[in-house]
Amino acid sequence: MDASSSNFGAGSSSRSFSFKVVLLGEGCVGKTSVVLRYVEDRFNDKHVTTLQASFLQKRINIAGRRIQLAIWDTAGQERFHALGPIYYRDANGAILVYDITDKDSFEKVKTWVKELKKMLGNDICLSIAGNKTDLESQRTVSTEEAENYAALVGAKHYHTSAKLNHNIEELFLDLSERMVSISEGQQRKPTTRRNVVIVENSDASANVPETNKTGCCG
Amino acid sequence: MNYNTSSYNPSSSGRISRLISEQADLMCKNKCGHYGNKVQEGYCSVCYKIYKQQQQQQNSARYGPRDEAFGPDGESSQGVFGRSGFATLPKSARLSLDSLSPLTGSFSKFEEKKKQQTDRKTKSFRSVFRKSPTPSSPQPGKKSPEKGSKEASHRHGSDGGSSPQMSPRKVANTDKDQIRDEINTFLAQIPNKRIVSDVVSKVKQCEEVILELLRQEKGSIDEASDIVQDFYKNFQAKTEIVKCYQEISMEDKETLMNLIEKYLTISLYKEFFSPMSTATEDETQDLELQTRIRQLNWMTCKHLEVALNERDRSVRDLVYASINVIIGMDSVKPPQEKLACVTQCSHHIIEALGKSKQGPTAADDFLPTLIYIVIKANPTRLQSNINYITRFCNAACLMRGEAGYFFTNLCCAVSFIQNMKGESLGMPEEEFQDYMSGRSVPMESWENYFLESIHAMEEMSNVVSELELRQQEFLKNVEKFKENMKNKEDRVTEQVDKILKRTPLTFKPRKVPTNIDEEDPALNETSLPSPLKPEVVSIVGASAGNESSVTLPATAEVEREAPSKATQVIPTSSQLVNLTGNDSEEYKEGEEAEVFESISPSPQSESETDLQQERIEGVEKLKEKVSRQKNQASLIDEGSHRQENFDAVGTSSKSDQRGSENVEEGLVVPSKPKEKIKSVDNNDAMESSDLDP
Structure with missing residues (x-):
């Protein structure tokens, strides 16, 4: 999804964006809780109306810009790690969630960051969320270490608690703002069509990006 | 490659495949002097047009009314789709055209498919545009005056089977007609005809560019994909920028984009899907x-640590539903519809997961389940379908929204399946390889068989319960029928009774055949006059009348004995008649007995009516005899006189006559109720037929 395509030629005041945000994180770090808290403001609710939390959409407004967030949950199990690139292709943003009580989950975040950087470069906005701050007493990942790492890779770090609804809103809001600014910056560049390549071995067409097509319809 | 800059001219006949080397091969098959074209099956454009028309006419005898707005009127600016047969395909031509569709193909049909695709090389893609149904449509060629003769000669040529690739091949297909209708209906709603003509021309242009590209040996599917994607993107941009498009709403723009995508993919499905x-x-x-x-x-x-609780029946049903939907993906053509299948399958999975565990379904649960479903379903041509969607679905749509997400998940599932190792399942590689090669079967796989058996059992139990229902219904009907029958029976009995009451069948006490030799116990012998004994009188003709006059009162006296009397008398008289010519003295008792016997053999065994009948017959016989001897006997007159007298005696035995009449009546009477019963039966039959389930 190319955010620029949706606001092509629209008036400057009412621009609309739609962003794809992938949600990465090991199983049991609370990815689903974070996104459900954000989209539906619910936590472990028995009356959750939506059956699924794997794909959620949310519309927000930031400074007159209409933004539609499509939040893609990903399977966090180790066995599906290799599938990551398929998920986060063409993503505008990524939220990497780890459990502050689980050192391993933080290590996992690091590997994902590496992959994302490799795949999407600096076009992608990264946010790292240390979840479960309500379990502060059991913390194993030090705040300092996490924040240092986030700064190093150019990501924003948030301490969140889906249970207490702490910092969730801020996390998404900040990410959206950064995505808007990146997208607006990109617009001045000539747009290249991103080829959708789904399976790794069929990416022949991606290697031949056709740039600057003369508009046939204009 | 840009389709806008292509100077493609559909009516040019000069496009020649580089493989053709001989001059003769270059000429039109029709020998009209023009150059032929391989993609036009060896005809020049003019002859090809006629040929196509004929084919079209063969396929549909008559054509439906044309859409005026998009008709083939060359002067109309909006007539482009119509000209290309966009709106005008008759309904009758839409039947049985899908035989060429590769949809039904499984792997066993690869050969067939390949052949089709090879055929594709030789047949015109634009054939769909060539079926302008009116023979009077303007011919671009200068040879139009000779059209008639050419048509005739062409028909001869084709009938002669001179070209093997001229087998009647159907070029249109139903899906395409449907989308044509759809897009025409949609365009008809748009007030601004500039949009309509623009859409029509651009789409057509894009289609032709792709066909042109694919016709070239080097044209790869990826290039086609690029063209299509660029077309989507540019057209989308155009609808946002160009002024006339501002008139239509966002929803309509979206619909238009969808329709265009649908049209392109359906019309080029054979080329796009798993291409040559x-x-x-x-x-x-x-x-x-x-x-x-x-x-x-x-x-x-x-x-896979799938959280499905497959022991729950509703979960199992959803699992099978999702399997069915994903398998059905192969049979729809537009990428959007394929995506819709993926989405629906995913929704079934999510619902099944929702029933299996608490809380909303996240990707951690969803993806393994989808993988599991894909493994269970093993959808036909899955990779081809994925490639096709990736190439030709509007990329903007594909990456946006739920469908894109689920499609991505499907791709992940396929990728996982392809790259699965023992490690991915948390088992040693050797063990994994053993399972893969079928050398050993994992312990857990009993569950598979278990679940499959359960499913089979369920299906069977469904069948059984259905049968049971039907059985119950049947039994109920049988009961109803029985009851009805009983009612009918009662009614019939009632009616019969009624009828019987109305017309009673009363049998008069049957008369015991009287043995004349026996003494009647009811009568004292004393009270009766002694039986008359025929007097043997020495009769001579004239005295016969006297004799009968003597007998007569006697019979009247002893009424009951009349039959015997009469019979007794008959022989006597007959004898007399017989003997009239002879000496009457010769009369003997023995002869009399003999004659009597022949007339009424045994009174006991015969009913009285029979007796009566016989008696009458006897009389008739006698009459005959009498008449026969007319010539011989001179005294015939007296004999006949006597006979007449005797007849009077017969009729006078009234009690006998009445008795026999009664019997006869008794036999006749029931015949009427019988008819009534019959009609009642008919009613029964009719009513009982209602019961038949």
Whole structure:
């Protein structure tokens, strides 16, 4: 999804964006809780109306810009790690969630960051969320270490608690703002069509990006 | 490659395949002097047009009314789709055209498909545009005056079977007609005709550019994909920028984009789906994936930690529903519809997961389940379908929204299946290989068989319960029928009774055949006059009348004995008649007995009516005899006189006559009720037929 395509030629005041945000994180770090808290403001609710939390959409407004967030949950199990690139292709943003009580989950975040950087470069906005701050007493990942790492890779770090609804809103809001600014910056560049390549071995067409097509319809 | 800059002229006949070397091969098959074209099956454009028209006419005898707005009127600016047969395909031509569709193909049909695709090289893609149904449509060629004769000669040529590739091949298909109708209906709503003509021309242009590209040997499917994607993107941009498009709403723009995508993909489905240029690749991939999935048949929920509770019946039903939907993906054509199948399958899975565990379903649960479903379903040509969607679905749509997400998940599932190792399932590689090669079967796989058996059992129990229902229904009907029958029976009995009451069948006490030799116990012998004994008188003709006058009162006296009397008398008289010519003295008792016997053999065994009948017959016989002897006997007159007298005696025995009449009446009477019963039966039959389930 190319955010620029949706606001092509629209008036400057009412621009609309739609962003794809992938949600990465090991199983049991609370990815689903974070996104459900954000989209539906619910936590472990028995009356959750939506059956699924794997794909959620949310519309927000930031400074007159209409933004539609499509939040893609990903399977966090180790066995599906290799599938990551398929998920986060063409993503505008990524939220990497780890459990502050689980050192391993933080290590996992690091590997994902590496992959994302490799795949999407600096076009992608990264946010790292240390979840479960309500379990502060059991913390194993030090705040300092996490924040240092986030700064190093150019990501924003948030301490969140889906249970207490702490910092969730801020996390998404900040990410959206950064995505808007990146997208607006990109617009001045000539747009290249991103080829959708789904399976790794069929990416022949991606290697031949056709740039600057003369508009046939204009 | 930009389709806008292409100077493609559809009526040019000079496009010649580089493979053709001889001059003769270059000429029109019709020998009209023009150059032929390989894609036009060796005809020049003029002859080809006529040929196509004929084909079209063969396929549909008559044509439906044309849409005026999009008709083939060359002067109309909006008539482009119509000209290309966009709006005008008759309904009658839409039947049985899908035989060429590769949809039904499984792997066993690869040969067939390949052949089709090879045929594709030789047949015109634009044939769909060539079926302008009116023969009077303007011919671009200068040879139009000779059209008639050419048509005739062409028909001869084709009938002679001179060209093997001229087998009647159907070029249109129903899906395409449907989308044509759809897009025309939609365009008809748009007030601004500039939009309509623009859409029509641009779409057509894009289609032709792609066809042109694919016709070239080097044209790869990826290039086609690029063209299509660029077209989507540019057209989308155009609808946002160009002024006349501002008139239509966002929803309409979206619908228009969808329709355009649908139209392009449907009309070029054969070229786009698992195409020839990459056919080996796509098909090989399909085969590999299918074999791979087949090898993974042993996998269970446990291996992937799928949270499905397959022991729950509703969950199982949803699992099977999702399997059906994903398998159905192969049979729809537009990428959007394929995506819709994926989405629906995913929704079934999510619902099943929702029933299996608490809380909303996240990707952690969803993806393994989808993998499991894909393994269970093993959808046909999965890789081809994925490639097709990736190439020709509007990329903006594909990456946006739920459908894109689920499609991505499907791709992940396929990728996982392809790259699965023992490690991915948390088992030693050796063990994994053993399972893959079928050398051993995992312990857990019993669950697979268990679940499959359960499913089979359920299906059977469904059948059984259905049968049971039907059985119950049947039994109920039988009961009803029985009851009805009983009612009928009662009614019939009642009616019969009524009828019988109305017309009673009363049998008069049957008369005991009287043995004349026996004494009647009711009568004292004393009270009766002694039986008359025929007096043997020496009769001579004239005295016969006297004799009868003597007998007469006697019979009247003893009424009951009349039959015997009469019979007794008859022989006597007959004898007399017989003997009239002879000496009457010769009369003997023995002869009399003999004659009597022949007339009424045994009174006991015969009913009285029979007796009566016989008696009458006897009389008749006698009459005959009498008449026969007319010539001989001179005294015939007296004999006949006597006979007449005797007849009077017969009729005078009134009690006998009445008795026999009564019997006869008794026999006749029931015949009327019988008819009534019959009609009642008919009613029964009619009513009982209602009961038939």
